[in-house]
Amino acid sequence: MSNTIDTGKLTLISQGAAYGLLIGLGVLFCGVILIAVKIQKLYLSEDSGKSEMFMVANRSVGTGLTASAVFSSWMWINETVLAAAMCYRYGLAVPLWWGSGLCFQIALMAALGVMAKIRVPYAHTSLEIVRMRYGKIGHLVFIVLNLVNNVFGCASMIMTGSQLIYGVSGMHFVAATILIPLGVVLYTAVGGLKATFLTDFLHTAIALILIIYFTLAVLTNDAIGGLGGLYEKVAATASENYISGNYEGSVLTFKSKGAIIWGLILKFGNLALVVMDTAFWQKSFATEVKATVPGYNIAALAVFGIPWGIGTVLGLTARAIHNTPIFPTYPDPLTDTEVSMGMVMPYVIKALIGDGGIVGFFILLFMAITSTVSSSMIAVSSILSYDIYKTYLNPQVTDKKLVKVSHLTVVIHGVFITGISIALNYGGANMTWIGYLRPVISCPGIIPVVLTLFWSRQxxxxxxxxxxxxxxxxxxxxxVTAKTMYGAVDIAATSNQYPALYAAIASFFSPALYSVLLSLYKPYTFDWRVFLRIELQDEAKLHADSDSATPNDSGDENTETSKGNEITKPVGNTPTEKPINNNDPERVGGIDEKAPLKTPPSLAVEQQSLDDIQHPFDEATIKELYRWLKIAIVFFVVIVLVTIVAWPLPLYRDYIFTKSFFSGWVTVAIIWQFGAFGAVVIYPLYDGRHEIATGARGIWNSSRRYFGKRGAT
Known part of the structure; x- marks a missing residue:
């Protein structure tokens, strides 16, 4: 296989330790999430047995937890491991391009998320929006696009992790591929989306602590000697570290053709992974009205510093010590296969920190992979259960049955992506090739999805x-480009940068041209009020199902006569004569029309005039959402101009970093890491202090009652 190395000569950790860590971490997180789910249900009135809680966390997630969850979902293992490997390959320009290739997509998703709240306030998935606008065929097309994107992204992360575990310990990658998602399947199936928010927070906290530790421990190691020592060692080995395509072949220059091409490919691929990933849409649906934009933008700023800091330090450190006796592969050179697999980072950690550092690397690997896998599982589960099962196989499904189907689809997805990951491994793929393929298969749906919310004429x-x-x-x-330039169509030829870049550009931009031309062929203007029918035909029925006393009541539209059904009561100050004008996204007002009991809710909704449909949010809330939309758009434009144009492009010139400039460069990157820790670890604790206090009081009071009874007996 072209993606493997000979671990018989070198293992950084024993197989037994690797198995113990994988299984132990999986069991630990399962236990934590089971306890968290129990606390949520008992003391915070959050029941993951309801579909609204399982899929969109009751639309009640605050700013801090949103920022932490989005950050965690976007903190793929690539951003640490592959950032260091690509810095080793192309120089210090890569980590900054990598950071700029992560943050603007999240900023765009903030704008899309708040627009979705305006246009489709009660959606569960992005595909639900597509179905309402484009019908069954459009829905099925985008189901395939989203599933391919989610499955491919998730499977590639598991494949990457299994290859790294194989390279570090010698554990067979099939065993690693099976064990990585096993625990995630269990806690995700039980806890739903809110469970992934909570575990995302734990992943984020642990991973950031390890990232900061690795960065500082490597820099302060005696073999490196701080920022000045790192610069001097890299500069002293310039002749043996010559990089073709860089200014004077230096790793200390920002003028690198390989780095900028890699950065462009990454930007296209990452944009697809966000916009075409229903997980990021679901997190926006799950947030409070005022939390979407600040939560996503905090994550966008925080994630910038992760590849920049650790990628620069560990990638350049590898250049400084890879030909010295302390490097694990010495006297053999570091091969292209090892770089493509991401082995640069574990080799540096083993050389400078030792066995304890490798254990920490293993934990970081687990944190990064499982956070991605968990959000992907909820996303795919929602597609299979809500967009396929409920829509086409069993439209009359009750809420309880829908949650059971969601649990089952999490397991099915876990088994499926495990198989895909094993196939990718045996096919000879590695994380570099995956990075080149991703934009081709994921980018074509981006612009059509964006236009679905922003252009009424598509x-x-x-x-x-x-x-x-x-x-x-x-x-x-x-x-064709691979065949023309390199004479073959195989993994080796398609692993070159230029074919991948041209393909990414074509996949991203050509659908915009096709969409405009086809839309002008037979013009049509969509009425945005149609989207509000989602709240009537889906949300109202779903709540009626969940709150009915018997399954026979779930399809009864005359809810005033349903036994035990309380959802027709006004919530707060919502007037009963305007049942859909309800400001509480967790509840739906009753339907006043005295429709026959056997009339399906969806049919009644389809027959209702658009002029009679009112937005469920009041005018003040809608005005607030439009204000957040303006903020999100401005932030997106600013972050693109700063991180892609104003900051990096002036550095793309005939210039090699001086010692003082390099020291300042890395210092800012490290400060950014600490800022990220404060933003997505400390701030969420402060933001959720009331819920934490409520849960703590509940546990304390229950403990006192329990031990009091034990003492009395």
Missing amino acids: TRLAAIISPILGFFTGLTVWL
């Missing part, structure tokens, strides 16, 4: 056809 035909044409355009460009 037609059904355009939305259906343009991403399909875009995919084949990108794939054709990729393969």
Whole structure:
């Protein structure tokens, strides 16, 4: 296999320790989340047995936890491991390009998320929005696009992790592939989306502590000698570290053709992984009205510093010591296969920190992979259960049955992605090749999805056809360019940068052209009020199902006569004569029309005039959402201009970093790491202090009652 190394000569940790860590961490997180789910249900009135809680966390997640969860979902193992490897390959320009290739997508998702709250306030998935606008065929097309994106992204992370575990310990990658998602499947199936928010917070806290530790421990090691020592060692080995395409071949220059091409490919691929990943949409649906934009933008700023800091320090450290006796592979050189697998980071940690550092690396690896896998599992589960099962297989499903199906689909997805990961391993793929392939298969749906919320004139035909044409355009460009430039169509030829870059550009931009042309062919203007029917035909029925005393009541639209059904009562000050004008996204007002008992709710909604449908949010809330939309758009534009244009481009010149400039550069990156820790670990604790206090009081009071009874007996 082209993606493996000979671990018979070198293992950084024993197989027994690797098995123990994988199994132990999985069991530990299962236990933590089971306890958390129990506390939520007993003391915070949050029941993951209800679909609204399982899928969108009752739309009640605050700013701090949102920022932590988004950060964790976007803190893929690539951002640490591969950032160091690509810094080793192309120089210090890569980590900054990597950071800029992470943050603007989250900023864009903030704008999309708040627009979704305005247009479709009660959606559960992005695909639900597509179905309402483009019908069954459009829905099925985007189901395939989203599933491919989610499954491919998740499987590639498991594949990457299994290869790293194999490289570090010699554990067979099939065993690692099975063990990595096992614990995640269990706690995700039990806890739902809110469980992933909570475990995301734990992942984030532990991973950031380890990232900061590794960065500082490597820098302060006697073999490196701080920032000045690192610079001097890298500068002294310039002749043996010559990089073709860099200014004077230096790793200390920002003028690097390889780095900027890699950065562009990364930006396209990451944009697809956010916009086409229903996990990021679900997190925006799960947030409070005022939490979406600040939560996402805090995460966007925080994530910038992760690859920048650790990628720069560990990548350049590898350049400084890879030909010295302390490096694990010495006297053998570091091979391209090892770099592509991401072995640069564990080799540096083993050389400078030792066995304890490798254990820490293993934990970091587990944290980063499982946080990605858990959010992917909820996303795919929602697609399979809500967009496929409920929509096409069993429209009359009760809320309780829907949650059971969601649990089952989490398990099915876990088994499926495990199989895909094993197939990718046996096919010879590695994380570098995966990074080149990802934009080709994920980018074609981006612009059609964005236009679904922002352009009323995109037609059904355009939305259906343009991403399909875009995919084949990108794939054709990729393969033809590889054949033309390198004479073959295989993993080696398609692992080159130029075919991947041209293919990413074609996959991203061509659907915009196709969509506009097809929309102008037969013009049509969509009425945004149609989206409000989601609240009527889906949300109202779903709550009626969950609150009915018997399964026979779930389809009864005349809810005033349903036994035990209390949802027709006004919530707060909501007037009963305007049942859908309800400001509480967790509850739905009753339906006044005296429809026959056998009339399906969806049919009654379809027959209702759009002029009679009112937005469920009041005018003040809608005005507040539009204010947040303006803030999100401005922030997105600013972050693109700063991180892609104003900051890096002036450095792309004939210049090699001086010692003082390099020291300042890395110092700022390290400060950014601490800022990220404060933003997505400390701030969420402060933001959720009332819920934490409530849960703590509940546990304390229950403990006192329990031990009091034990003492009395």
